[in-house]
Amino acid sequence: MPLKICCISAEMTxxxxxxxxxxxxxxxxxxxxxxxxxxxxFLPGYSSIKREGxxxxxxxxxxDVPVRIGALDYKFSVETVRLPGSQAFIYLxxxxxxxxxxxxxxQDPDEYRRFLLLTHAAFLCCQRMGFAPQILHxxxxxxxxxxxxxxxxxxxxxxxxxxxxxxxIHNIGYQGVxxxxxxxxxxxxxxxxxxxxxxxxxxxxxMLRHGLLYADLLTxxxxxxxxxxxxxxxxxxLEDTLRARSDSLLGILNGVDYEEWDPRVxxxxxxxxxxxxxxxxAGLKQEFxxxxxxxxxxxxxxxxxxxxxxxxxxxxxxxDALPELLAxxxxxxxxxxxxxxxxxxxxxxxxxxxxxxxxxxCGYSDELAHWIEAASDLFLMPSHYEPCGLNQMYSLRYGTVxxxxxxxxxxxxxxxxxxxxxxxxGILFNDYNEVAVxxxxxxxxxxxxxxxxxxxxxxxxxxxxxxxNRQIQRYVEAYERxxxx
Ligand code: ADP
Ligand code: GLC
Numbered sequence: 001m002p003l004k005i006c007c008i009s010a011e012m013t014x015x016x017x018x019x020x021x022x023x024x025x026x027x028x029x030x031x032x033x034x035x036x037x038x039x040x041x042f043l044p045g046y047s048s049i050k051r052e053g054x055x056x057x058x059x060x061x062x063x064d065v066p067v068r069i070g071a072l073d074y075k076f077s078v079e080t081v082r083l084p085g086s087q088a089f090i091y092l093x094x095x096x097x098x099x100x101x102x103x104x105x106x107q108d109p110d111e112y113r114r115f116l117l118l119t120h121a122a123f124l125c126c127q128r129m130g131f132a133p134q135i136l137h138x139x140x141x142x143x144x145x146x147x148x149x150x151x152x153x154x155x156x157x158x159x160x161x162x163x164x165x166x167x168x169i170h171n172i173g174y175q176g177v178x179x180x181x182x183x184x185x186x187x188x189x190x191x192x193x194x195x196x197x198x199x200x201x202x203x204x205x206x207m208l209r210h211g212l213l214y215a216d217l218l219t220x221x222x223x224x225x226x227x228x229x230x231x232x233x234x235x236x237x238l239e240d241t242l243r244a245r246s247d248s249l250l251g252i253l254n255g256v257d258y259e260e261w262d263p264r265v266x267x268x269x270x271x272x273x274x275x276x277x278x279x280x281x282a283g284l285k286q287e288f289x290x291x292x293x294x295x296x297x298x299x300x301x302x303x304x305x306x307x308x309x310x311x312x313x314x315x316x317x318x319x320d321a322l323p324e325l326l327a328x329x330x331x332x333x334x335x336x337x338x339x340x341x342x343x344x345x346x347x348x349x350x351x352x353x354x355x356x357x358x359x360x361x362c363g364y365s366d367e368l369a370h371w372i373e374a375a376s377d378l379f380l381m382p383s384h385y386e387p388c389g390l391n392q393m394y395s396l397r398y399g400t401v402x403x404x405x406x407x408x409x410x411x412x413x414x415x416x417x418x419x420x421x422x423x424x425x426g427i428l429f430n431d432y433n434e435v436a437v438x439x440x441x442x443x444x445x446x447x448x449x450x451x452x453x454x455x456x457x458x459x460x461x462x463x464x465x466x467x468x469n470r471q472i473q474r475y476v477e478a479y480e481r482x483x484x485x
Pocket of ligand 1: 018019020021023306307308336337338363364365366369388389390391392
């Protein structure tokens with residue numbers, strides 16, 4: 001039976017992306033629609049979304065829809081847009097006062113309000129479309145008030161009588177914590193007793209916590225992360241709430257959209273390759289080194305990184321480890337990322353200190369991200385925590401050996417290579433410290449020199465299958481269990 005699903009997200013590929021949330025939202029829409037489900041996703045109509053060339057229509061009965069948040073009145077309008085290459089249409093919530101800003105996310109004092117508006121808009125659109133979703137799927141703190149609202153302010157509407165809510169944690173490091181003064185806006189008329197009282201007494205409201213308290217099902221993006229966030233080390237203060245609901249918490253590993261991320265079809269590459277054409281990969285690497293101004297040398301590996309430059313990703317370790325490694329070992333490094341200023345400064349300086357060996361692009365570029373995946377020999381993800389991580393799975397398909405810390409989705413998607421048996425797909429290290437990451441990088445560089453073992457390792461990785469075709473089925477099963485009358 002086709003399911004009716006309302007999904008709300010702050011990001012979605014290819015329209016608006018800061019990180020993996022976008023890839024996952026895009027995949028949910030694409031693969032659920034392809035499986036015959038009626039999924040309607042609501043996304044802010046950010047001014048950065050390039051609309052020319054998209055198939056899009058204004059929704060006539062969703063123009064200038066009033067919505068009140070606290071004492072403030074807003075109006076939004078809706079445009080429906082086809083997801084390129086899919087039958088699916090999504091809904092862009094246009095409200096220039098909220099979404100015409102320089103970036104998807106801001107530090108503005110009304111940041112939480114921008115996503116409260118998105119969440120209200122999703123409910124109001126369902127109402128005006130007469131769409132009775134069986135599943136209301138929220139993602140991260142931005143949309144975490146929806147399960148509570150489903151049980152309170154929108155409860156009067158019979159349309160939602162059978163709607164069950166799913167709250168997916170993509171990253172528990174972002175919780176949407178606001179001052180208690182914002183309570184009126186968050187509750188929108190619902191009773192104050194619905195809020196987490198202890199936090200309220202401390203003067204705060206944690207939006208993500210309310211999603212965890214009120215959603216019918218909680219999911220996160222890997223089985224390991226589902227376990228980790230129930231501990232004080234990884235739960236970031238929400239571990240108690242998660243432990244209390246552990247029976248309702250499911251870890252579903254993210255998938256890969258191999259139509260986008262496969263060197264056999266990658267539209268950013270001039271030549272394509274599979275496991276039997278590693279010569280093509282070697283050629284692309286030479287071309288890429290020349291483009292970046294990096295010096296080529298016989299058997300000198302290229303180490304790549306594509307990442308938000310956030311503490312989560314393990315950059316503190318690299319600040320400690322990379323200068324020494326560059327001084328003592330022979331490799332090139334290509335880094336693409338943007339984020340926290342101290343890490344941007346670190347890589348800028350590293351590039352200056354190692355001309356011809358280190359390349360750093362401070363910014364965001366899909367094209368460069370695909371090239372780094374394709375041309376690198378090794379891909380580095382020393383994350384402190386990693387709910388799932390996508391680039392290590394992309395890397396495997398591109399024959400680019402991932403070096404990862406054994407945490408979250410990294411632990412669930414990469415197996416440490418055993419030279420004796422020839423099994424495994426990457427290099428793993430356990431401890432979050434400089435010694436461990438230096439060992440892992442050094443070990444990988446050594447392995448690279450052993451041609452036979454290296455080829456085996458590369459080909460093991462390329463044979464892995466993390467397709468969304470399979471993972472989407474896990475969501476469907478979970479939705480179906482919830483939707484049972
Ligand atoms: P996270 O969501 O924590 O950032 P993921 O590994 O799940 O981590 O997903 C990151 C996604 O964002 C990948 O698709 C990666 O290629 C992309 N990405 C991150 N930074 C950049 C950048 N500077 N330019 C292009 N793509 C980027
Ligand atoms: C987050 C996580 C990342 C995950 C992505 C998509 O931003 O940091 O590990 O892959 O969301 O679920």
